[in-house]
Amino acid sequence: MNEIMKVMQSYCDVVRAGMDERWEKLPVEIYDTETYEAIGGLMARQATLTIELAQSPPIWNGHIAPLILRCMTDAHITLAWILNDPQERAKKYILYGLGQEKLQIEHLKTDADQEDEQIKQLIEMKESWLNSQRRDFMTEVNVGNWSGLDTRKMSQESGCEGLYKFAYTPFSGVAHNMWQHVSIYNLKPCGNPMHKYHKVPTILEAPLDPDFVYRSAKYVDRTYEAIDEKYDLDIKTPMPLDYFVDEFNKLNNEKSQTPNKDAP
Amino acid sequence: MAKKKKVLEGHKKVGSKFIPPMMQITPFSEISYINQILPEIIWMGLLSDKYGYRRAKELVFDICEKAFEIKDTDKHVNFTLASNFNHLSKDKKQELVNYLSERSTLHAYQEALMPLTKLYKDCPLSFLESRENTIDTEQLVSIMKECIDNHIDKYETPSLVIQANVVYVRRSTGGLHIAQHIEVPDLNSLIDAPESEEARKTEGFVRTSVMSEFMPMGEERDDTWAKSFWNQGYSLDKCDFSWESDVLDE
Secondary structure, eight states: OHHHHHHHHHHHHHHHHHHHHHHHHSOOOGGGHHHHHHHHHHHHHHHHHHHHHHTOGGGOSTTTHHHHHHHHHHHHHHHHHHHTSHHHHHHHHHHHHHHHHHHHHHHHHHHSOTTOHHHHHHHHHHHHHHHTTSOGGGOOOOOSOTTSSOHHHHHHHTTOHHHIIIIIHHHHHHHTTOHHHHHHHSEEEOOOGGGTTOEEEOOOOOOOOTHHHHHHHHHHHHHHHHHHHHHTOOOOSOOHHHHHHHHHHHHHHHHHHSOOTTOO | OOOOOOTTTTOEEETTEEEOGGGGSSSOOOOOIIIIIHHHHHHHHHHHHHHOHHHHHHHHHHHHHHHHHHOSOSSOOOTTSGGGGGGSOHHHHHHHHHHHHHTTOHHHHHHHTHHHHHHSTTOTTGGGOOSOOOSOHHHHHHHHHHHHHHHSOTTSHHHHHHHHHHHHHHHHTTOOOOOTTSOOOOTHHHHHOTTSHHHHHHHHHHHHHHHHHHSOSSSOOOOHHHHHHHHHHHHHSOOOOHHHHHHHHO
16 A cells, blocks of 8 residues: 555646646736636646545545546536636636625525624625625626536537546436435345345445546546647646556556565 | 447437336336235245145136135136235135135145235235144245245246236136237246247236236226235344355355
8 A cells, every 4th residue: 555655646746746837837818817717726626636536545435536536527527618718718607606605695694693703704704705806796696507508518518528428427426426326335235035125224335446546637637638738738747647557557567576475 | 330329219308308118108107016016926926836836826726716706896806916805705705715625725825825824914815824823933934035035036937927827817717808819828838948939928928918917997006915015024024134244255
């Protein structure tokens, strides 16, 4: 495990370095600061998620890792769709987020205990964050999809329908606690025919699998690639997926060449 | 180059749902073999397990044909479905018991059906309960478990044989009308040559006929016994997770 964690650590360093290099080379136009904040923020989100996953072996299992991966596929589709029309779409993305925050503040003002000091402070803090970006009286609240499209259509328009079909959708089952996940991970069959072989609740010990980190490397890789392609960036830092695969291959080769001490 | 298959081919889009071809046929109500059918026919499984298919078939036909003969109603009633014995009055049930006793077969039914009649309350066949207590509860539970296990897969021979009884008893009591040009498959093929082409035809015929036996025709099906059977089974024995240790041993 120590060797695997060394690889994971160096992988995290590569992801971080890749993000820093891209931000440095991105032709940021301060006039359109919101556009680059949205793009940069989503890129950093992907990097954060894969790093957190790589550093947390106890969650490399079917219970938790897919939650991270679902979030990463969503982040990629969001970013890829924004990159097709960055100025317009980044604005939509930000305004939607501000509207959601305004709605949250309204809920707190209406339903929470107004005498509670902590609630008062929370409202104050949120209002200050909101007003620092856009005056709340000018902020619209949109309760539909932020882009005006569902995720499937966004993925189609961004050339990542495969990611939607084969990663986003199955991982959504885990995120939304749907039957296809719960019946496998949270129930076990009783072998008694008199009970119709019903299933009973269980807290399953799911095996740990570094493959979940490999998949997260694929998603951060796609995000980096999309940014590189859009802005024609020449990046020297190795791509996360290439690095991950190379390091694991090296580790496997070393293991196969290590003589067995117990051999006669 | 072969034509690429379309996703959900044959399905019909209704709103946000894609309806599979079979479900586009209306009216179509879903019948569960395990939930609804098995509790009604499992009594024939107990007879098969104890006496073999052929002897069990004779016993099934005998009791069902006699019950049909003495029933009070003019309606066709298929007595292979356990709940239908509830339609017989107390006197008619006694008449049936007397008939079986005269034929010296009563004991055969009583012995085989003991797991049902002794373990389950409100079993429609409880009028066949023996006064003897020759088998302890643990053994009865074990026999019942084995019987359910043998008959829970509707595609396997044991369950096909008891499903076939449903159809052929209906036929023998005049409740099955088949056009003259249609050849009725041979029930014995299921027992004599389960892998044969004839058996395949019989299987298909039997499964669709049993399903239609359960389709509500203007009136709702009564699932009281089916629900009671499964719910009582849950309290009769503990859950079994012995497979977990087998998995760990591998």
